[in-house]
Amino acid sequence: MLFDVRPKEDRKDLYDRDKEVDEIKESIDRKVWIAVYGMRRVGKTSVVNVAVNESRYIVIKLNLMRIYDPKKKKYPKTSFVSLFLESINEAVKKYTLGGRLIRFVSNVLGIDENSFIDFNLVKIRPRLKKFRGEDVSSTIRELDLLAGDNKRTLVLIFDEAQELMKVNGINFSSVFHDIYDYCKNTTVIFTGSSVGILENMLKDLEYEKPFFGRFIRRIKIERFNEQLSRDFLLKGFAEEGVTVQEDVINDALRRFDGIPGWLTFFGSEYSFRIRHGEKQVNVDDIEKMTVEEVRKEVKDFILGTQSPERYSAAILALDRLGGKGSAADVTKVVSSILGNVPEPRIYEILNRLVNMGFIEKENEEYSLPKDEPDRKGLVLAAKDVMSLVT
Ligand SMILES: Nc1ncnc2c1ncn2[C@@H]1O[C@H](COP(=O)(O)OP(=O)(O)OP(=O)(O)O)[C@@H](O)[C@H]1O
Ligand SMILES: [Mg+2]
The missing domain is CATH 1.10.10.10 (Winged helix-like DNA-binding domain superfamily/Winged helix DNA-binding domain)
Structure with a gap:
């Protein structure tokens, strides 16, 4: 459904963006690293999700928003390690990866393999400190080998990657150089809304030891123009089986200025209200919800x-x-x-x-x-x- 407010996963739910999805896939297949940019709610996560939704990829997704805290200048290493291990654990289950990878991680943590497989936080949490930057690199190397053995490509996604720079105690420049040098079956995708900050992060990564001319391809996700926005709303409402007057559509186009996240939210909320018997939906009310956010x-x-x-x-x-x-x-x-x-x-x-x-x-x-x-x-x-x- 076009008006589903969660980030999209399936091609059929993603409106337009063929070009961006193809660019991302082609980059992954050529092992070219990518930075996906764009303003908030423009659809970065959705475009990346849809692009990597392919059986030829093994995907590790680190959603750094989960450790985001505007009140903190720095995050402890353990917040990152916990997120990292959880993503590895999800991949172990989803792709039934086993053996050496599980052995390696549980060894570093000093816990038994089943505790890692079950993701037993009581056992894992006190051990997080033991996991160092080098162990992050080694875990990724193991994954890269597994991917190679299975004739697949490992895709590492750092969503809201600018947050990495706030993690204490891990040298990401060295982690990424290690991946670049040793992981030949791997592609890295960075995404970020804070365009300038993401760019600074990439510069920082290249600063200590340049990426030897390696080109991190920048893919910018733009908001919809007026014609696309209109068509998106019309198709979305048709899918919901809701009839909408043209002046309501025009009003929404003016208010939400082609930002897919707002258009989606508007469409979803408007349809919900119509379906639940509101005769005259107050668009001001819907806008207020977005303003408050x-x-x-x-x-x-x-x-x-x-x-x-x-x-x-x-x-x-x-x-x-x-x-x-x-x-x-x-x-x-x-x-x-x-x-x-x-x-x-x-x-x-x-x-x-x-x-x-x-x-x-x-x-x-x-x-x-x-x-x-x-x-x-x-x-x-x-x-x-x-x-x-x-
Ligand atoms: N092309 C699209 N087709 C359909 N829905 C979309 C599209 N792009 C974005 N959306 C919707 O817009 C909202 C925001 O999308 P998404 O979370 O992917 O954007 P984002 O740029 O990653 O946002 P954030 O800055 O919050 O991380 C979601 O509800 C998503 O379903
Ligand atoms: Mg996002």
Whole structure:
């Protein structure tokens, strides 16, 4: 179903994106590493899921959102190791991989093989500290061998890969170089919404020991244009068996600005309400739900920064400037709110917001997002924080 709000897994549920899916498959088959970029809710996870849904691949998926915490600057090594082992365990079950891999992991942990197979947390948790970066590399080498023996390709997915840089105690540069040098049946896929931060991470990985000219292919997922958005909504509603007036569709297109995640949420919620007897669905209500989601997300982020007040003031300044302005414009407005703040500081804050994908930047001009959920959610979060800290 097109309006299923979870990330898609099956080709038939994914609208459009043939080109991106093909590019990813071809890269995997040629063992070219990939970084999949795009703004929040544009469909990165779905596109990658669908592309790797093939029996010729063995897929290990690390969803780093599971360790994400905006309040933490660093994550302990054990959070990552736990996620890693859980993903390995899932793969062991899904692909019935056994033998050496299980023996190796349980050996390093110092537990019996059944405890790892059953993923017995009581036994595993106290041992997580023993698992080092080198052991992560060795586990992947074992998987690579298994994949080779089975004439398959190992695909390692790091979803929201920028979070790796916050993990203490594991040298990922060295882990990835090891994979690159020794794992000939393996392809790595990085995805991330924080475009700038993901790019910085890739640079960091290449910095210590360059990837010898190896090209990590960048694949950008764009939002839908108006025509695709309209067609997506029409097909989705047809699938749901729900009739929708054209002005409702036009209204949704204006509010959600081609962002697949919002269009999907809108379609799903609208259909649900019609099916449950609402005659006149209030689209404002549905939009409010999306605004609240962004509001909470941004608020958590701002409160986790060094200067919540300045971040909030910068966002409010952009709003007062009619949604866009230069760093100098924003600095003037911020200074009128908080007293003098140096422009380089505001410049830094604005770029961080761009890196996080919360605002946009074009030719030294910063702007609030055009879709209602992101724009309103951002501004409300800034207001919330202002009222908390002042
Ligand atoms: N091409 C598409 N066809 C159908 N549904 C889609 C498509 N792209 C995204 N979606 C839907 O949009 C929502 C967001 O998709 P997904 O989680 O894949 O995006 P993402 O870019 O990984 O988001 P996030 O930034 O939250 O990680 C989900 O509900 C998903 O089902
Ligand atoms: Mg995602």
